[in-house]
Amino acid sequence: MDKPKKETKITRRSVLRDGVRSFFVLSMGGASGYLVSRVQAEDYVWQIDPHKCISCGNCASHCVLEESASKCVQSYPMCGYCKLCTGFFNAAPSALDTGAENQLCPTGAIIRTFVEDPYFDYTIDESLCIGCAKCVKWCEAFGNASLYLQVRHDRCLNCNECSIALACPADAFVRVPKSKPYRLKIENKPE
Numbered sequence: 159m160d161k162p163k164k165e166t167k168i169t170r171r172s173v174l175r176d177g178v179r180s181f182f183v184l185s186m187g188g189a190s191g192y193l194v195s196r197v198q199a200e201d202y203v204w205q206i207d208p209h210k211c212i213s214c215g216n217c218a219s220h221c222v223l224e225e226s227a228s229k230c231v232q233s234y235p236m237c238g239y240c241k242l243c244t245g246f247f248n249a250a251p252s253a254l255d256t257g258a259e260n261q262l263c264p265t266g267a268i269i270r271t272f273v274e275d276p277y278f279d280y281t282i283d284e285s286l287c288i289g290c291a292k293c294v295k296w297c298e299a300f301g302n303a304s305l306y307l308q309v310r311h312d313r314c315l316n317c318n319e320c321s322i323a324l325a326c327p328a329d330a331f332v333r334v335p336k337s338k339p340y341r342l343k344i345e346n347k348p349e
């Protein structure tokens with residue numbers, strides 16, 4: 159006849175020992191989870207999908223930085239170099255020149271330079287851009303949509319929860335690999 163199995167005696171010491179062991183296992187699980195999420199957080203950065211952005215203006219007002227990390231960029235291959243650029247001029251310019259009263263940008267961050275008749279070049283002075291997206295909206299409405307917003311990584315703090323992402327009505331904020339931190343509009347056309 160088989161011998162009955164020896165009953166394991168449950169003692170205070172064994173309870174404490176097993177408790178300590180499972181606590182240790184749980185802690186290790188928690189710590190490795192923390193490490194994984196830390197690595198993930200470090201490997202990805204916030205970026206704007208320009209094809210989802212609806213130029214709502216929240217980028218200018220919801221960044222934790224006093225001056226938003228979201229800035230306008232120009233896609234030169236897409237730009238029409240228009241004489242009457244709707245991203246540069248306001249709705250009723252008195253003349254097509256660089257007078258402040260004719261400009262749409264509230265901070266004068268778009269530099270207009272003559273190329274050859276009838277073409278003009280439009281460049282963003284990022285130190286002046288506040289990410290308000292006004293030029294983006296009107297370039298998209300009547301132009302080639304070559305102006306768009308991107309999070310600038312020399313400024314962005316890569317907050318765990320981006321406050322613009324929380325306020326973005328278009329879910330345009332996405333996590334992208336740190337190794338490819340920009341979403342160039344011309345490269346990322348919607349399928």
Ligand code: SF4
Nearest residue numbers: 211212214216217326
């Ligand atoms: S909050 Fe979103 S929709 Fe609004 S301007 Fe920024 S990216 Fe575009």
Ligand code: SF4
Nearest residue numbers: 263287288290291293
């Ligand atoms: S209109 Fe707004 S988003 Fe465009 S360049 Fe000027 S400040 Fe930047």
Ligand code: SF4
Nearest residue numbers: 221314315317320321
């Ligand atoms: S992650 Fe932080 S610093 Fe970067 S754009 Fe969002 S709120 Fe601004």
